[in-house]
Amino acid sequence: xxxxxxxxxxxxxxxxxxxxxxxRILTSIDGPHDNVLVxxxxxxxxxxxxxxxxxxxxxxxxxxxxxxLSQATHTPT
Numbered sequence: 030x031x032x033x034x035x036x037x038x039x040x041x042x043x044x045x046x047x048x049x050x051x052x053r054i055l056t057s058i059d060g061p062h063d064n065v066l067v068x069x070x071x072x073x074x075x076x077x078x079x080x081x082x083x084x085x086x087x088x089x090x091x092x093x094x095x096x097x098l099s100q101a102t103h104t105p106t
Contacts, residue, residue, distance in 0.1 A: 038063040039098040044089055052085040 041058045044066060048054040055069040068082070 036098070040093060041066055043093060043096075043098055044086075047089045047092070048085055051089070052081075054082060054085055 038058070041064050045056050045058050048056050057067045057069055059065045059067050
């Protein structure tokens with residue numbers, strides 16, 4: 030099943046919000062369809078920082094599985 034562009038944008042928006050609110054990781058969404066996740070600020074970071082980010086992404090992507098995001102709003106970034 031292929032998700033629509035608007036569905037993917039809602040997922041990106043939710044992920045952006047959860048990373049900020051739960052994990053204190055600042056990201057934004059970008060791209061012509063709001064489906065690109067951007068790390069903020071664009072600085073270098075350590076391997077431990079990268080592991081923390083990947084772990085947080087894993088947690089939030091698993092949590093989003095099966096959620097109904099049809100009524101989700103756009104995350105202002």
